[in-house]
Amino acid sequence: MTVIGIVGLPGSGKSEAANVAADMGVPVVTMGDVIRQECRDRGLDPASDHGRIAQALREENGPGAIAERSLPLIEDELAESDTVLVDGIRSDVEVEAFREAFGESFLLIEVDAPFELRAERLDLRGRDDMNDESGESLTDRDERELGFGMGEAIEMADVTIENTETLAAFQRKVRTLLREGAEEIER
Numbered sequence: 001m002t003v004i005g006i007v008g009l010p011g012s013g014k015s016e017a018a019n020v021a022a023d024m025g026v027p028v029v030t031m032g033d034v035i036r037q038e039c040r041d042r043g044l045d046p047a048s049d050h051g052r053i054a055q056a057l058r059e060e061n062g063p064g065a066i067a068e069r070s071l072p073l074i075e076d077e078l079a080e081s082d083t084v085l086v087d088g089i090r091s092d093v094e095v096e097a098f099r100e101a102f103g104e105s106f107l108l109i110e111v112d113a114p115f116e117l118r119a120e121r122l123d124l125r126g127r128d129d130m131n132d133e134s135g136e137s138l139t140d141r142d143e144r145e146l147g148f149g150m151g152e153a154i155e156m157a158d159v160t161i162e163n164t165e166t167l168a169a170f171q172r173k174v175r176t177l178l179r180e181g182a183e184e185i186e187r
C-alpha cells in the first residue's frame, strides 16, 4: 500500500502530476471534493462558497479536518488499488494527519518551479492569476497558500521533483517516481 501526497506552490505542476497518476491507473483523491460535498450538504454552491466552507470546516473541526474527512475516500480507493494519490494538501497539519493514518506508507512529493515559470505557466492555461477577476496576483496567492502552512508542508516532503523543463520531461519524472516510490516503500 502506498499513499502519495503532492505539495507545491500555485502553478508548480501538482495537477499535471495528478494527471500522470490517473493516466497510469492510480486513483486520485482530491481534497477539494470533500469541501464541495460539504457545500452541497449545507445547501451552498461550491462555485461561490468553496473558500468560506474550507475555512469553516477547519475552524469548526480543527486544522486537520479536511484531511481527516478525506481518509475514508482514500480507504475506499485502497480497497481497489495498491497506490493512491492525494491532491490538495495545504498544510503541515494535514501532512501529519496522513502520516498518522498511513505511517511509512505515506510518501510526500514536492513539485517545485521558480516564481517566473509558475507565473508564465498559469497565464498560458488561461487562468491569468495576474489579472483575473479577483485581482489576486501570484505573489498574493503564494502568500495565501504559505499562510495556510504550505511552506511547512513543503519542508516535510520526502522527495522533490523540479518542474523546470518541458511538460513531457516532467511527466516522465513523475512516472518514474510513482513506480520507484511505490517499490521503495513496499520493499
Ligand SMILES: Nc1ncnc2c1ncn2[C@@H]1O[C@H](COP(=O)(O)OP(=O)(O)OP(=O)(O)O)[C@@H](O)[C@H]1O
Pocket: 008, 009, 010, 011, 012, 013, 014, 015, 016, 017, 121, 122, 124, 125, 163, 164, 165, 166, 167, 168, 170
Ligand atoms: N513543464 C511544463 N511545461 C509547460 N507547461 C507546464 C509544465 N508544467 C506544468 N505546466 C502547465 O502549467 C500550468 C500549471 O500547472 P498545474 O495546473 O499542474 O499546477 P498546480 O500546481 O496544480 O497549480 P494550482 O495550485 O494553481 O492548481 C498548467 O497549465 C500546466 O499544464
